[in-house]
Amino acid sequence: MDCGNGARARQHVFLLPEYLKDASKKMKSGLMFVKLVNPCSGEGTIYLFNMCLQQLFEIKIFKEKHHSWFINQSVQSGGLLHFATPMDPLFLLLHYLRKADKEGKFQPLEQVVVDDMFPNCILLLKLPDLEKLLRHVTEEKEIDKKKYYKYSKEKTIKWLEIKVHQTVSALKTNNVNVGARVQATAFFSGDQVSIDKEEDYIRYAHGLISDYIPKELSDDLSKYLKLPEPSASLPNPPSKKVKLSDEPVEAKEDYTKFNRKDWKTEKKNSKMTAAQKALAKVDKSGMKSIDSFFATKNKKKIGKI
């Protein structure tokens, strides 16, 4: 929030949905950045509300070492690029529903969404169709025309499963490279290939969704999706077939070196067979978090808005 009296005003480079420009004709106000709880980490994160269209956006920041902007006739250090993309408010509501569930009873929503740390959470209650949304993750009761809600883990897991499948489709249409194994197996034909591929996509999508839910729920979802434990590499005996994958696996290293985590573990695994290597890589790529799109954790810089 420090925007320096006296110091040169900081310029923020943003990418916003185009339609906000048109929508802005009708609104005098109602676009605002507020700090809310991050449903994954529990820490404060900046979100953008559009009270006019009643939408919630999350803010992600691209930040890479050694970058700066030239903006017209000025220089802006840091080279940050902010993205505002639509966010499903249910992820945030889920944070409060799970917290309230400790009391183990049905409660009205305004008793659930309370936060001393982030009082702006009451804005969530103004979003439209909350009742419809909440049906995905809660049991509800109606007494005297008033709705009472209780978190349902079973429903939530099913809802998350659909989210994973939605994300898998997007990964495919966006041609996101979900792992070394996809490349390696692409050299073989047969059913095995498509099955492996699908699992890679699901794992990758699970990793992305896990950035919006607490660890505990992410683990439950992983079990439900029958994803193998990331650490337990499958003891697949190296077959001739898999050895063929040696080349593409090596070629892949060039690409993954940008991800330091991958690079480090890979070195550790250098004594593994090619097959094990390929598997190890798949496991890690499956744990892909959204941060892999943005180079660093963003919570610190985000506070500067």
Place this chain on the structure above:
Amino acid sequence: MESSDEAAVEKCRVHLRPGTLRDAARATLHLLPCEVLVNGPAPVERFFTPAIRQGTDGLEVSFRGRRLRGEEVVVPPGLEGYVMVMEEKGEVVGKDFSEGSSNLREEPELAAPPEALERDFDRFIGATASFSRFTLWGLETIPGPDAKVRGALTWPGLAAAIHAQVPED
């Protein structure tokens, strides 16, 4: 950092002035492969822009004696680029600002009309410029398809799927 100031930040809202999104003039942006540690005016048009050459496979320029190679990056469809600057406190006209207003106790506002979204201790931000493309520069080589920033630009497409409403059963 657990000062009362920080606490105010948690409560504060930063209002984006919608009108500035419409009126923002086009800006020219370059993303440089080096950290310039100051923020402020720079005679880009005098030193940088005239030195940009169209090479055989991309743009070329030099900055502080180092050769940069670059390429145009288009903002993904459905998005618009903006440069935004926070307004100074109290810059707003027509509002009664009193010192220490940030210590005011927050009223519950569940039933409040939309105008009440603005509170005395809130801040304002506005767009000063817009853009639909920028030039991405690399040191010695063109950043190419593996550039991290290109990965980030695929994010909006994925985010749309992650956050799409799940159909009711």
